[in-house]
Structure formats: C-alpha cells, structure tokens
Amino acid sequence: MKIVVCVKHVPDAQGDRRFAEDGTVDRAGVDGLLSELDEYAVEEALKVAQARDGSTVTVVTVGPVAASDAIRKALQMGADAGVHVVDDALHGSDAFATSLVLAKAVGTLEYDLVLTGMASTDAGMSVVPAMLAERLGLPQVTFAGSLEIDGDGPGATVTVERDGDVYTEVVESELPALVSVTDQINEPRYPSFKGIMAAKKKPVTTLSLADLGVCADEVGLAAAWTRVAEVVRRPPRQAGTVVTDEGDGGARLVEFLAGAKLV
Amino acid sequence: MAQVLVLVDHLDGVVRRTTAELLTLAARIGEPAAVYVGPGYESAAGSLAEFGATTVYTVDGSVEDYLVLAKAEALAAVVEAAGGAGSLAAVLIPSSAEGKEVAARLAVKLGSGLITDAIDVRAGDPGTGGGVVTTQSAFAGGFAVDATVVTGLPIVTVKANAVEPRPVPGGGEPTVTAVPVTPSELATKVRVVERKPKAKSGRPDLSEAAIVVSGGRGTNGDFSAVEAFADAVGAAVGASRAAVDSGWYPHSNQVGQTGKQVSPQLYVACGISGAIQHRAGMQTSKTIVAVNKDPEAPIFELADFGVVGDLFTVLPQATAEVAKRKG
Numbered sequence: 001m002k003i004v005v006c007v008k009h010v011p012d013a014q015g016d017r018r019f020a021e022d023g024t025v026d027r028a029g030v031d032g033l034l035s036e037l038d039e040y041a042v043e044e045a046l047k048v049a050q051a052r053d054g055s056t057v058t059v060v061t062v063g064p065v066a067a068s069d070a071i072r073k074a075l076q077m078g079a080d081a082g083v084h085v086v087d088d089a090l091h092g093s094d095a096f097a098t099s100l101v102l103a104k105a106v107g108t109l110e111y112d113l114v115l116t117g118m119a120s121t122d123a124g125m126s127v128v129p130a131m132l133a134e135r136l137g138l139p140q141v142t143f144a145g146s147l148e149i150d151g152d153g154p155g156a157t158v159t160v161e162r163d164g165d166v167y168t169e170v171v172e173s174e175l176p177a178l179v180s181v182t183d184q185i186n187e188p189r190y191p192s193f194k195g196i197m198a199a200k201k202k203p204v205t206t207l208s209l210a211d212l213g214v215c216a217d218e219v220g221l222a223a224a225w226t227r228v229a230e231v232v233r234r235p236p237r238q239a240g241t242v243v244t245d246e247g248d249g250g251a252r253l254v255e256f257l258a259g260a261k262l263v
Numbered sequence: 264m265a266q267v268l269v270l271v272d273h274l275d276g277v278v279r280r281t282t283a284e285l286l287t288l289a290a291r292i293g294e295p296a297a298v299y300v301g302p303g304y305e306s307a308a309g310s311l312a313e314f315g316a317t318t319v320y321t322v323d324g325s326v327e328d329y330l331v332l333a334k335a336e337a338l339a340a341v342v343e344a345a346g347g348a349g350s351l352a353a354v355l356i357p358s359s360a361e362g363k364e365v366a367a368r369l370a371v372k373l374g375s376g377l378i379t380d381a382i383d384v385r386a387g388d389p390g391t392g393g394g395v396v397t398t399q400s401a402f403a404g405g406f407a408v409d410a411t412v413v414t415g416l417p418i419v420t421v422k423a424n425a426v427e428p429r430p431v432p433g434g435g436e437p438t439v440t441a442v443p444v445t446p447s448e449l450a451t452k453v454r455v456v457e458r459k460p461k462a463k464s465g466r467p468d469l470s471e472a473a474i475v476v477s478g479g480r481g482t483n484g485d486f487s488a489v490e491a492f493a494d495a496v497g498a499a500v501g502a503s504r505a506a507v508d509s510g511w512y513p514h515s516n517q518v519g520q521t522g523k524q525v526s527p528q529l530y531v532a533c534g535i536s537g538a539i540q541h542r543a544g545m546q547t548s549k550t551i552v553a554v555n556k557d558p559e560a561p562i563f564e565l566a567d568f569g570v571v572g573d574l575f576t577v578l579p580q581a582t583a584e585v586a587k588r589k590g
Contacts, residue, residue, distance in 0.1 A: 013520075013539050017402045037521065095377070096370070118360075121520065122402075125379045126360065127367035130331065134371040139452040140331060143360050145514070159456070163514050164360075165468065166274055170457040171330060177452075183521045184514055225376030225414035229396065232407045237551070237565045242558070245572025250580025253552060254588070256568040260550060262474070262529045263496055263585055 001055040001152050003045045004111040006102055006132065007038040007074060009067035010122040017122070022221060023228035024092045025122055027064060034070040037117035039188035040181050042074045044147060045115050047186065052152055056080045058109055062090065062101045068204070075199035076191035082204040083109070089209055092221025095123075099131035101219060104212040106136060112153050114178040118143055126180075133178040141173050142180040149175075265352035266318065266345055267293040270338065270365070271311065272357045276303025278310040280471045281357040283428030285421055286314040288384045290431070292395050293352030296320065297437070298341050300334060308437075315431035319439045320344060331361060332450040335368035337442070344442045348373050348416040353395050355384065358420040359470075366420045375415030382425050382526070382547070387411060395419065403520075403539060404546030423470045424526050461515065469499040469516060474529045475545070477501035477518055481534015481555060481574055484511045488578040489533050495585040501525070501545075503535045519544035533574040537562025554578065 011017045015030035034042075042059065049055035059074040061067050062085040071082035085105050093101070106114060114136070119126040126142075133140035144160040151157060156175045161168055163184070173179075191199070209216060217223060243252055257263045267289035272279045282297070289295035297316040299307060304321050311319055322337045342348055354369070356362045358380050370377035381397035388396075395417045399408045412418070469475065476498045478489035486500070493500045502512035504519050518525055520543040530548035535541060537553070537560055545551070546565065553566040554574045563569045570577050 013403070013543070017405070019401075019406065019408075095367070099371070118521070124520070126363045127370075127377065127379060130364040130367035131371050134332075134335075134368045137449065139449060140364070140368075141453055142331070142364055165461075165470070165515055167458040167460055169455050170459070171453060172456050173453040182514075225370075225412060226378055226410050227413045228408055228410045230409040231401075232409075234405055234407055236405075237546070237567075239564050240567035240569070242563050242566070242569035242571060244558070245570055245577050248580075249554070249570040249572040249577040250582075251584050253554070253568065253570055253577065253581045254584040256552070257496075257529070258588065260567075262550060263588065 001048060001052045001113060001149070002111045003049055003055065003057045003113045003115060004106055004109055005041050005045045005057060005059050005074065005079065005115045006106070007042065007059055007061050007070050007117070008035045008120045009033065009061060009063045009070035010035045010120055013121055018233070019231045022092065023231055024221060027066070032066050032069065034073040035117060035121045037119060037121060037183060038070070040183050040185055041115040041117045042077055042079060043186045043188040044181050046078045046189070048113070048149060058083060060102065060105050061085070062098055062105065071204055072199060073191070075202045076195045077189055078195055081202055083207065084204060085207045085212065087209040089216035089220050092224060093219045094224040094226060095125055095127050095131060096225055097219035097223060099128050099135055101209070101212065101214055102128070102132050103135035104214055105207060106132070108212070112156070112175045113158070114138065114176070116178065116180045118180050118182045129178060129180040136178065138176055138178045139173045140178045141171050144179055144181045145184040147179060147181065147185060265293045265350060266296040267352045268338070268341060268345065268354045269295055269297050269316070270354070270356045270362065271297050271299045271307065272359070272362070273299070273301070273303065273307055276306030278307045280428065281423050283310065283314040284423070284426050285355045285357065286311070286316055287426050287429045288421060289355055290315050291384065292386045294318070296345065298322070298338060300337050312434050312437055313430050314428055315434060316437045317434070319437045321439060321441050322444050323441070329446050329450050330453045330455060331364040332368060332453065333446040334361070334365045335372065336447060336450055337444045338365065338369050339372050340444045341442050342373065342416070344440065348375065351416055353417040353419060356418070356420045358422045363420050366418050370418050373415055375418050376412030377418045378410055378412060379420045381419050381421045384419055384421060384425070400547050403543040422524070422526065464500070466493065467497070467499045469501055469518070470523055470525060472499035473527055474498035475501045475518070475525055475527045476531040476533065477503060477535060478506055478512070478533050479503035479535030480505040482506065482511065484509065486512060488575050492531070492578045492582045495582045498531070503541050532562050532566070533578060535562055536560045537565060
C-alpha cells in the first residue's frame with residue numbers, strides 16, 4: 001500500500017501566536033512544530049503500512065524552510081520519505097493555494113491512500129483535506145475516529161466510523177481515497193532513538209513552484225480569494241472575582257449568576 | 264435584491280436553530296433562499312417561512328446516502344438553478360464538520376472564496392465596494408479578524424450562536440423550486456453504510472446551548488454533580504479532553520480544540536484546569552464561571568467568577584440554591 005500523509009508546520013499553540021503586519025500568520029516569531037493533529041495521521045499511516053508488506057509512507061508539506069522540522073518528526077516516527085515544497089512566493093497563501101500546491105506535489109507520487117489530520121492547529125479551517133480531494137478527484141472520508149482497510153492497493157475498501165452529534169456513521173469508500181483522521185483514532189508513537197538516527201538517512205525531496213509547474217501569481221498573498229480587512233487583538237479576559245468555598249461557595253456562585261441575570 | 268442561499272441544517276424535517284440564525288443573517292445581505300436537501304420538507308416548511316425564507320430550493324432524498332461530495336454537487340446545481348454564481352449575494356452554511364467540507368468542495372468547484380467559522384456576517388460599506396464582511400475569532404479567541412471574499416461568490420460557514428434568530432412576521436408562503444440532482448459517480452463511491460443514532464440526553468445541543476456546564480479531571484469520572492447543576496439551569500453538558508480520553512464522557516460532548524468550539528452566554532467549568540487546548544473551545548463565551556480545588560488553575564485567569572473549592576460540595580449547593588430561587 002502506498003500512503004501519502006499531508007502535514008503542516010504550525011506555530012506552537014503554547015507560544016504567543018500573532019499576526020504579522022500584512023495580516024498573515026506570523027510564522028517567524030513563534031517556534032513551530034508538526035501540527036499535533038497531524039501526528040494522528042502519521043501514526044495511522046504507519047499502522048496501516050506496518051500491517052502490509054512492501055508498503056511505503058511519504059510525508060508531504062508546503063511551507064517555509066522551517067517546515068522541514070515537521071517532515072523530520074514524521075520521518076523519526078517511521079515515515080519512509082518526505083517531500084517539501086518551499087518557495088518565497090508561497091507567503092500568505094490561502095487554503096485554495098495550499099490545496100493547489102499540495103495537489104500538484106501529491107500528483108508527483110504514486111498513492112493508494114492520502115491521509116491528513118482533521119484540521120490545522122493554527123487556522124483550524126478543516127477545509128484543505130476536502131479541497132485537496134476535490135482537486136485530486138478523490139472520494140473523501142473525513143473525521144475518521146476509526147479506520148479499517150480490507151484488501152491492498154486500488155479497489156481496496158476503507159471503512160471508517162465518524163462520530164457526529166446525532167449519529168455515529170459507518171462510511172465505506174473504495175481506494176484510492178483521501179481520509180482525514182481525528183485525535184480519537186490512535187495514540188501517536190514517540191520517536192525511538194533508533195527512529196531518530198534512521199531519519200537522518202531518509203530521502204527528502206525539496207521542490208519549488210517551478211518544479212511543480214505552478215505560477216507564482218496563482219499563490220501567495222496577492223492571489224488569495226479572501227482579504228483580511230482588519231485584525232484586532234482582543235484584550236485578554238481579565239480575571240474576575242475568585243472566592244474560596246467556606247461552606248457557601250455554591251450559594252455565592254448562584255448569587256453571581258442571578259446578579260448577571262443568567263439564572 | 265440578490266438571493267442568499269442558506270443550506271438548511273435539519274434532522275428528518277426538524278430544522279435546527281442554526282438555520283434560523285443563518286436566515287436572520289442572510290436578510291442583512293440579500294433575499295434569504297433556503298436550500299433543503301433530503302426528505303421531510305413538509306415538516307420544515309413552516310420554520311423556514313417563519314424565519315424569512317422567501318424561496319426554497321429542494322433537492323430530493325437520494326443525496327442523503329452519500330456524503331459530502333453529493334451535497335456539494337447539489338448546492339452547485341442549486342446555484343445554477345438560482346441564476347448562476349454571478350446573480351447571488353452569498354452562500355451561508357453552518358460551521359459543522361460536514362458544513363465546512365461541503366463549503367470547501369463547493370468553493371473549489373465554483374472558484375469562489377471561502378471564509379469559515381464566521382461569528383458575524385454583515386453587508387459591506389458601499390463606499391468600500393460593498394459585498395459581504397465577516398468577523399472570525401482567531402488563536403483561541405485572542406484576535407478578532409474582519410475579512411471579505413474578493414473572488415467569486417462569497418461562501419461563508421457560520422458558527423452557532425452568531426446572532427439571535429429573528430422571526431419575520433407575515434412572511435407568506437415561500438416559492439418552492441425542486442432542483443433535480445443526480446450524484447456523480449465519484450460522489451457515489453463514498454457510501455453511508457450505517458447510521459447508529461446516539462442516545463438522546465434530553466439536554467440542549469452542545470453547539471447551540473445558551474448555557475454549558477462542563478466537567479473535567481476533577482470529577483474523577485463522576486459527572487452526577489455536573490449533570491444535576493446543568494439540569495437545574497437548563498444547560499448542555501460538556502467535557503474536557505481529559506474526561507473524554509478517560510472514557511468518562513463521549514467525544515461528542517468534548518469542548519476544546521479537537522472537540523466543539525462553543526460560545527454560549529454562560530460557560531461553567533468544573534474541575535477543569537483550563538489548558539490552552541480547552542480554552543480554544545470556550546474562550547469566547549460571554550460569561551465564564553469556574554469551580555476548581557486548585558487556586559493556581561489557569562482557568563481562573565479567564566473566569567468572570569471563580570470558586571476555589573470541591574465541585575462535589577459547591578455544585579450541589581448551587582443546584583439547591585437555583586431550585587430555591589425558582590420557587
């Protein structure tokens with residue numbers, strides 16, 4: 001089974017995330033890392049690959065130079081190879097441009113299954129997997145809480161459970177397909193020492209937009225289909241009154257709520 | 264006035280509150296036109312008219328068995344039937360997981376810009392080009408971002424609780440147009456094989472509730488005090504990731520970055536430390552109250568009112584107090 005996993009390098013959520021002057025996410029000011037939700041996708045790819053002889057897992061990312069850290073982490077976990085699309089013209093790309101470039105990059109590879117996380121932890125739009133599936137002409141099965149594959153290669157069936165508000169749905173699709181996975185699906189492994197050493201020798205292909213046949217004017221800030229008009233930093237919530245329960249904590253809580261006309 | 268398509272969120276004909284909210288927002292920017300996919304339109308017709316839909320496009324039930332792509336194709340067909348992308352003001356879709364995916368595929372199909380998780384939608388200033396202006400909340404509520412679509416038909420997914428739905432009196436019967444849609448071969452490759460209904464809790468839906476009471480690690484697996492208080496105030500029950508990962512509450516009740524992001528009038532966090540993962544799911548709630556044994560818990564930095572104490576003593580007392588006030 002040939003598996004491709006799309007991942008993203010994002011600013012650490014524990015850091016002071018902010019926007020740059022041009023309305024884009026400031027990716028330089030805060031340390032970045034492999035998006036936590038993508039770890040589940042990498043782990044699932046590894047589990048599927050390890051159950052089938054001769055399988056490969058290739059990790060693909062689009063991002064600035066620092067994004068190679070995301071690939072490195074995936075290789076340390078056990079992925080076999082990486083593809084990194086780097087180009088200054090990509091700065092400020094929206095989801096459309098990202099999905100376009102990812103589709104071209106994935107298009108250079110052979111695959112039976114494309115896996116992604118359920119959302120990035122910076123923009124959190126959850127739309128790139130769907131857009132990528134649309135561009136690649138693939139069926140999409142998203143928000144998978146569990147995944148099973150019957151067979152190997154094209155024509156195999158993937159069965160997934162999706163946990164909705166009102167139903168849990170069992171969904172089936174034929175491969176090749178794109179599947180996004182939630183954080184319920186597995187426990188991502190920590191890279192072993194052996195894995196960290198082995199990662200150093202694994203191949204990473206670096207591609208520019210020209211290598212993919214994408215014009216600079218199709219991507220980047222100027223090409224975006226939406227425009228940010230204004231970014232306002234919200235004042236951090238001020239801590240309000242904190243009382244210690246001395247036998248009346250519950251009553252005081254309700255007093256507060258009543259005063260605010262909430263009960 | 265140009266039409267604004269609103270994708271109706273319903274369960275077998277029972278229209279959810281988000282649809283009423285979207286119809287109210289649609290009226291700010293054009294003529295609200297509801298798009299109803301699936302069976303049960305007769306039951307829904309009343310609510311759609313009540314909240315201002317002057318037109319309804321219906322797509323029959325066969326699309327229901329196939330997931331996202333079929334719905335996106337159905338919407339694209341409705342866009343055509345309504346006169347094409349150039350004649351519409353916008354498409355509004357609820358910001359559920361499925362809603363965002365349908366919006367995403369539709370946006371690529373139409374070559375239109377997409378804005379997700381809007382908490383406000385309004386008409387742009389004619390002086391600066393008009394159009395549709397949205398507000399989003401970024402980085403766990405740390406920033407408010409105003410954005411517009413500059414290419415194609417604006418497609419916006421809207422979060423629950425963005426607006427108070429406004430009934431339109433004397434609306435009259437909407438014009439109903441059936442739009443025939445046959446899902447493409449690609450769409451039919453993904454089949455819903457089974458739908459297992461979840462047990463109904465009888466409580467309000469978490470994404471839409473005006474009050475949410477959540478439990479975390481501090482409950483130690485026993486949500487009874489949390490649930491009793493929630494029931495006393497008519498709230499939905501939420502759970503932190505720690506509680507869900509420990510198997511104490513289902514994932515569909517999880518509030519946080521990888522669960523639901525809610526913005527109710529009142530959020531009560533019980534036995535929840537307030538890690539950033541959780542905050543990303545509730546930081547924009549209008550009022551936040553916290554109960555935790557640990558005075559250093561980060562949740563107290565966010566709370567408008569906090570009680571340092573044991574939720575197993577504080578909550579039952581609060582529950583009794585609410586009951587007393589109700590008389």
